[in-house]
């Protein structure tokens with residue numbers, strides 16, 4: 001709960017002791033509820049160990065499930081240490097909860113599962129065992145810790161699976177990318193497939209499965225918390241817009257600092273999230289409260305996803321419009 005001294009421009013979300021008490025009253029716990037209903041968990045931050053409630057969760061309620069589990073690394077999550085293990089042991093860990101989570105997905109629902117190079121083969125295996133994999137997104141994180149005897153780890157995978165390949169929701173129009181045009185081509189003197197603006201020349205493109213336009217949250221971003229593995233809102237926004245209809249339900253069984261729920265709320269979707277750490281749940285609630293008035297998502301403006309380092313252009317274009 002420590003509230004460290006921070007630089008003035010540091011926007012990291014923290015909790016004062018009275019805020020901690022206030023937000024801890026907003027989170028809920030499923031202890032004592034025999035059969036959990038959708039109403040019990042809808043638009044809630046659920047402070048439970050997933051393993052204590054997994055058998056009592058409602059079935060087939062989620063349009064979209066986003067899972068960002070502990071990777072196969074030794075990592076401290078506010079007092080709980082996840083220990084790295086062999087590939088087989090990590091696969092056992094995944095198999096101990098993944099099939100049950102898939103039961104919560106609607107028959108036409110979609111699921112995304114995140115990981116890094118080291119755990120990705122185990123992730124693919126559980127995905128193949130329980131769903132039909134239809135893609136793997138590679139996210140090039142801007143940052144990564146340098147290694148003296150290895151390549152810097154600067155990418156992650158996001159496996160995309162569905163229950164029914166013939167019937168699943170995917171709205172590609174809502175996740176188009178706005179990219180600078182490197183070689184602007186003209187036909188009869190007019191731009192072909194691109195737009196000339198005061199801010200530069202841009203093209204709207206179909207989103208590929210390689211994502212190089214998203215940075216991990218850092219201290220000067222208003223979405224940042226002290227969570228050690230927080231996902232960027234922009235990344236989650238792409239998944240939600242593409243794979244969950246408006247008012248649909250997004251479920252995240254490893255909620256962390258609340259990114260999935262917060263982005264769902266900003267984009268007019270419903271949500272449910274489980275996280276075993278109380279302080280993380282309180283951060284999620286604080287972010288959810290801010291999302292009532294602050295709906296913006298960094299890097300997503302005017303219905304399109306912009307390239308990195310284009311904040312000034314986005315502001316200029318919004319002003320012009």
Ligand SMILES: C[S@@+](CC[C@H](N)C(=O)[O-])C[C@H]1O[C@@H](n2cnc3c(N)ncnc32)[C@H](O)[C@@H]1O
Nearest residue numbers: 049050068077230231254255256257259275276
């Ligand atoms: C990789 S982090 C998720 C980060 C999240 N995507 C975000 O943007 O903040 C995984 C989270 O799962 C939580 N966790 C791990 N095991 C859990 C369990 N058995 N039940 C509930 N939460 C768990 C950890 O506390 C951690 O916050």
